[in-house]
Amino acid sequence: MSAPLGPAAHPLRARRSWYVYDWANSAYVTTTQTVLFAPYLTVLARRAACGPVTAGCTRTLDVLGVGVAPGSLALYTTTLATLLSALLLPFVGALADRVRRRSHLLGAFAWPGAVAATAMVALGGDRWELGVLLALVATVSLTASSVVNDALLCDVAAPAERDAVSSRGWAAGYLAGFALLALNLAVVSSPGALGLDEEGAVRLSLASAGLWWGVFTFVPVLGLRHLPARAATAQALDAGRGPLAPVRQLVRTLRGLRRYPQALRFLLAYLVFNDGIQTVVAAASVYGQEELGFGATQLIATVLLVQGVAFGGALLFGRLARRFxxxxxxxxxxxxxxxxxxxAFAVPRGAFGAWLALAVLIGLVLGGTQALARSMFSRLVPVGAEAEYFGLYQAGERGTSWLGTLVFGLVAQVSGSYRPALVALLAFFVVGGVLLARVDTAAGARDAGQG
Incomplete structure (x- = not known):
């Protein structure tokens, strides 16, 4: 089994290369996944179902013989991509622990997604099928490459350094998301300045996010290629060779999970509290629109504010981790x-100033909690099986990410208001915090051989 390398073996240049993958993919996540893609896919779906005149149309799309409301297509696409990722990511992790140079695998997973994201420039008319296909490829590629990137954290930083390194990576991602989204919103707001119509501006912005992702991925792939080649791990040797070897390796890892109880406790805590975080983020726009009466421009400004503040928030939490x-x-x-x-429950309808103040607080805690969760988990996973455990980390996150939205939706339906639905999410933070407090990180690091 390979031993963790000390910080002297990892020059600052390697860490800076690693930071750039968060910079690369976060711009795609913010511009495409968070803001532009779902509304545009809905436009294409409505046009396919209703023709040129969509106002008041209630027709459905025929998707494999099933009638699907155009307004639900983007949600179903996200759900399908999430399920595919949850099924594939454990095997991605097992594969990443078998390769000698993870940076090569990072590019192999990232670039197909970047190509698919860039190809969204070809959307238009009523080509919703192409949009769904490209979104599936991009999302699965993104999550697979993220598993490899998370495992690379263990290669570029010693355990004591990972809080700061992970926080800087998240901060770089939020800064990139802010920069590209601001640029693309200027394009979408004034398409005529570039000789485009509104849809052309959206397609150009979607393509720019894919290009950004693909071009900047060259930095970590090339910059990390000089990391020492990884030796075969005990799990890999036991699993043998052949196309089914990663599957056998994953089975052995799952059977051995009981030897790392602190990693399991942390994973359970993370699945609970991260579901709360993701639900708050996902529900913020609908809460702001429906409950507080804000328009699209105000909500987009909110997204930009959160992204900008989250850059500083990730760095701040890295410093807090150093002290506490x-x-x-x-x-x-x-x-x-x-x-x-x-x-958020107490914000009065139409109080945009209070809403922006709340966005500042969200930005402060958003990047910090996620960055430190990644670095904390990296110290609890066994040496040589980092990618496998991060595959379980990402797969578990996606496999449970529907619970928070389900609770939010059910409470909103029963109560007739989004305010009590939001308060119901407190349970995820309370339960997740109680579970996290029970994790013995020192014992977990010793069990995992992380020092």
């Missing part, structure tokens, strides 16, 4: 998330 430890810092972040929920 990652576990206490994440627990403090969960307390702040609970405060966010309670304050």
């Amino acid at each position: 430890g990652a576990q206490r810092s994440v627990l403090g972040g969960l307390v702040l998330w609970s405060v966010v929920v309670l304050l």
Whole structure:
């Protein structure tokens, strides 16, 4: 089994190369996944179902013999991509632990997604089928490459350095997301300045996110190629060779999970509190629009503010972890998330200033809690099986990410208001915090051989 390398073996240049993958993919996530793709796919789907005149149309799309409302197509696409990722990511992790140079595998997973994202420039008319296909490829590629990138954190930083390194990576991602989204919103807001119509501006913006992702991925792939080649791990040797070897390796890892109880406790805690975080983020736009009466321009400004503040928030939490430890810092972040929920409940309708103040608080805790969760987990996973465990980390996150939205939707339906639905999400932060407090990180690091 390979031993963790010390910081002297990892020059600053390698870490800077690693930061750039967060910079590369986060711009795609913000511009395409968060803001532009779902509304545009809905436009294409409505046009396919209703023809040129879509106002008042209630027709459905025929998707494999099933009638699908055009407004639901983007949600179903996201759900399908999430399920595919949850099924594939454990095997991606097993494969990443067998290769000698993970940076090569990072490019192999990232570039097909970047190509698919760039190809969204070809959308238009009523080509919703192409949009669904490209979104599936891009999303699965993104999540697979993220598993490899998370495992690379263990290759570029010693355990004591990972809080700061992970936080800087997240900060770089939020800065990139802010920069490209601001540029693309200028394009979409004034398409005539470039001789485009509104849809042409959206397609250009979608393509720019894919190009950004693909071009900047060259930096970590090339910059990390000089990392020492990884020796075969015990799990890989036991699994043998052949196309089914990663599957056999994954089975052995799952059977051995009981030897790492702290990693399991953390994983359970993360699945609970991260579901709360993701639901708050996903529900923010509908809450702001339907409950507080804000328009599209105000909501887009909110997204930009969150992205900008999250850059500083990730760095701030990295410093807090240096002083108080990652576990206490994440627990403090969960307390702040609970405060966010309670304050959002109290924001009066139309109070945009209070809403923006809340967005600042969200930005402060958003990047920090996720960055430190990644670095904390990296110290609990066994040496030589980092990618496999990060595959389980990402797969579990996607396999449970529907629970928060289900609770939010059910409470909103029963109560007739989004306010009590938002308060119901407090349970995820409270339960997740209680579970996280029970994790013994020192014992977990010793069990995992992380020092």
